[in-house]
Amino acid sequence: MADLRGTDLSTADLVEARLTGALASEHTRWPADFDHTAAGVVHTDDPGPEPSPLLQPPGMTWQAPPLRSTP
Numbered sequence: 001m002a003d004l005r006g007t008d009l010s011t012a013d014l015v016e017a018r019l020t021g022a023l024a025s026e027h028t029r030w031p032a033d034f035d036h037t038a039a040g041v042v043h044t045d046d047p048g049p050e051p052s053p054l055l056q057p058p059g060m061t062w063q064a065p066p067l068r069s070t071p
Contacts, residue, residue, distance in 0.1 A: 004028050005046050014039070 005025040014031055020040030027046050030036050037043075 004041070005044070009034075 006027040008029040010029040025046035
């Protein structure tokens with residue numbers, strides 16, 4: 001059930017790998033003798049680059065005074 005789209009696995013040791021339900025695309029690279037279909041990989045479209053987040057993290061708007069211990 002892993003998302004392997006666009007991953008370069010060309011040097012990975014996948015001899016006994018079970019990848020049932022894993023997603024792969026035309027950009028996924030496999031070892032030369034590995035049959036990803038027999039391992040259970042599902043071929044799907046590549047989603048492309050990730051979009052930028054809709055909400056940017058808030059900036060600090062004010063400086064808080066330092067904390068002090070009371071005696």
